[in-house]
Amino acid sequence: MEPKCILLLLLYFSTVAKSAYNVVDFGAKPDGRTDSTNAFLAAWAEACGDQNPATMVVPSGPFLVGRALFQGPCKNNKLGLIIKGTILGKTGYSDASEWITFKYVKGLSIYGGTFNARGQWLWACKAAGRNCPNGSTALTISQAKNVLLSKVKIQNSQNFQIAIIFSQEIKVEGATITAPGNSPNTDGIHIHMSSFITIIGSAMATGDDCISLGEGVSNAWIENIKCGPGHGISIGSLGDGTETTMVQNVTVSSVVFRGTQNGFRVKTWATPSSKGFVRGVTFQHGTMKNVGNPIMIDQNYCPVPGNCPNESSGIKISKVTFSDVHGTSSTQVAVNLDCSKSNPCQGIQLTNIKLSYKRKNHELAKSFCRNVKGKNSGFVVLLVAFDMGQENYVKIF
Known part of the structure; x- marks a missing residue:
């Protein structure tokens, strides 16, 4: 050159x-x-x-x-x-x-x-x-x-x-x-x-919350997270006003929760004036270590008791999957799906869930399900921790 x-x-x-x-x-x-x-x-x-x-x-x-x-x-x-x-x-x-x-x-x-x-x-x-x-x-x-x-x-x-x-x-x-x-x-x-x-x-x-997703969030990928202490990973709260909101195409994968108040959670205010949707959400590969609410959809969120009497969320929740979630719950209700009576959750899927509740008076872990349409596949197991072989297979849907 x-x-x-x-x-x-x-x-x-x-x-x-x-x-x-x-x-x-x-x-x-x-x-x-x-x-x-x-x-x-x-x-x-x-x-x-x-x-x-x-x-x-x-x-x-x-x-x-x-x-x-x-x-x-x-x-x-x-x-x-x-x-x-x-x-x-x-x-x-x-x-x-x-x-x-x-x-x-x-x-x-x-x-x-x-x-x-x-x-x-x-x-x-x-x-x-x-x-x-x-x-x-x-x-x-x-x-x-x-x-x-x-x-x-x-x-x-x-x-x-x-x-x-x-x-x-x-x-x-x-x-x-x-x-x-x-x-x-x-x-x-x-x-x-x-x-x-x-x-x-x-x-x-x-x-x-370790991570919170508010209104207008789309195409989010969250992976390999350690969370705790804290309130977990949450979509919401949504719908506390009259504006239209949406959350879609979200994946949360490979999370270890340690001593948190919640694990995977979706929460919306119990206000019928709210509009919008949550759809296309996958929560997968979650490890729960003494977590208060490992799996939760709460459409009756009302932080101030008495302010939302007999009201129902206007947010529509659909196509939400919880897959491969295992570990220990610090509360008896390990799976809590409490959806809106006016807008029931649609297309909720649970796959390969295995959660245990530390024994107290021989109580088994429980699930709560209201206004939900969906399916489970693989297995959904709720059991008493430390009781070998004592498992409670629960058909949620």
């Missing part, structure tokens, strides 16, 4: 190589005390404004960051955020609904790092019964497309740990999400009005 051609190639690759923007170069201090919010936003502005692939770098150390909106659209669709240190939220709390937000971005990859929102002050306020705000979501992905969260750690959010809203093609892999079991509303990952969402190989220990 001619020397001139080699020189041109070197010049070309030097222009397309990723530029790195280190937050320390913009004034951030890794001391956990200095407010580095503006430095982070300045580094983001440079990386986002770079027309070539770019990387924003957060080195080792604790960085104090307040409310921060990292906004696009950016001038490149190959933007990386590499976090080696810890991002600390400020102490106390405010009325802000979000802490760290990535909005209007496309082609963003976030690797590593710890986000510690330090939500203890707000939890204490709520525990004391004072007039407190709802709290901030630690990490929000909003109106974004093609975003990767890889090996991030989220800790002690005031409210939801991660929220994915109005977005498409979002992947979360290898996430570790932790908050005390008694922390209020600290869902691990909440998904709302989003499609083509993948969550794999992650662990959640929270004070609410």
